[in-house]
Amino acid sequence: DGGITQSPKYLFRKEGQNVTLSCEQNLNHDAMYWYRQDPGQGLRLIYYSQIVNDFQKGDIAEGYSVSREKKESFPLTVTSAQKNPTAFYLCASGPLLRTTDTQYFGPGTRLTVL
Amino acid sequence: AQTVTQSQPEMSVQEAETVTLSCTYDTSENNYYLFWYKQPPSRQMILVIRQEAYKQQNATENRFSVNFQKAAKSFSLKISDSQLGDTAMYFCAFMPISNFGNEKLTFGTGTRLTIIP
Numbered sequence: 001d002g003g004i005t006q007s008p009k010y011l012f013r014k015e016g017q018n019v020t021l022s023c024e025q026n027l028n029h030d031a032m033y034w035y036r037q038d039p040g041q042g043l044r045l046i047y048y049s050q051i052v053n054d055f056q057k058g059d060i061a062e063g064y065s066v067s068r069e070k071k072e073s074f075p076l077t078v079t080s081a082q083k084n085p086t087a088f089y090l091c092a093s094g095p096l097l098r099t100t101d102t103q104y105f106g107p108g109t110r111l112t113v114l
Numbered sequence: 115a116q117t118v119t120q121s122q123p124e125m126s127v128q129e130a131e132t133v134t135l136s137c138t139y140d141t142s143e144n145n146y147y148l149f150w151y152k153q154p155p156s157r158q159m160i161l162v163i164r165q166e167a168y169k170q171q172n173a174t175e176n177r178f179s180v181n182f183q184k185a186a187k188s189f190s191l192k193i194s195d196s197q198l199g200d201t202a203m204y205f206c207a208f209m210p211i212s213n214f215g216n217e218k219l220t221f222g223t224g225t226r227l228t229i230i231p
Contacts, residue, residue: 042224
């Protein structure tokens with residue numbers, strides 16, 4: 001089946017630990033994105049990548065890091081520098097066709113800091 | 115920078131009725147896309163409908179249609195014959211059109227829609 005997978009579904013982290021959220025897609029999309037969702041705030045962009053080995057900071061990149069070594073994969077690391085990491089994290093991907101620019105979302109990862 | 119405003123935090127409607135969700139946006143761009151996404155309790159974000167700003171015709175997808183008013187920067191979603199499965203958070207989103215393609219989305223804060231049996 002074609003789609004976007006995120007793992008794990010739930011993740012618990014102790015303060016001071018780095019954790020990595022996985023995002024994989026088999027839709028052959030060039031562009032991939034990470035959004036954070038907090039109650040009452042909609043979705044905010046953390047990082048995005050439109051080609052392999054290149055990525056751009058979004059609106060709330062501080063305390064996060066990403067890599068894009070393969071077209072299919074765009075992992076997000078939440079570092080200990082992120083002051084309030086408890087949130088729902090959504091990964092998205094989309095084609096770079098201009099005529100059909102749309103983003104499709106994975107099922108999300110709920111991160112809780114203990 | 116773009117902003118998207120959804121002024122209705124919550125709405126409810128009886129099953130089979132029609133409901134309209136409001137969205138306004140602010141941008142200096144002339145070419146862009148607008149989207150409505152649905153997020154049911156499963157939290158999966160699902161694309162409902164997409165509108166290209168350069169098209170005057172309003173987009174429709176089965177029971178879902180939009181009223182796009184470019185001059186007023188308004189983009190409302192109409193759901194006809196509402197069903198229980200329409201219960202969800204609905205997000206309006208904006209994307210500028212660039213030469214590279216598929217730029218970042220800017221989201222509104224959402225409207226929680228409840229369909230009452």
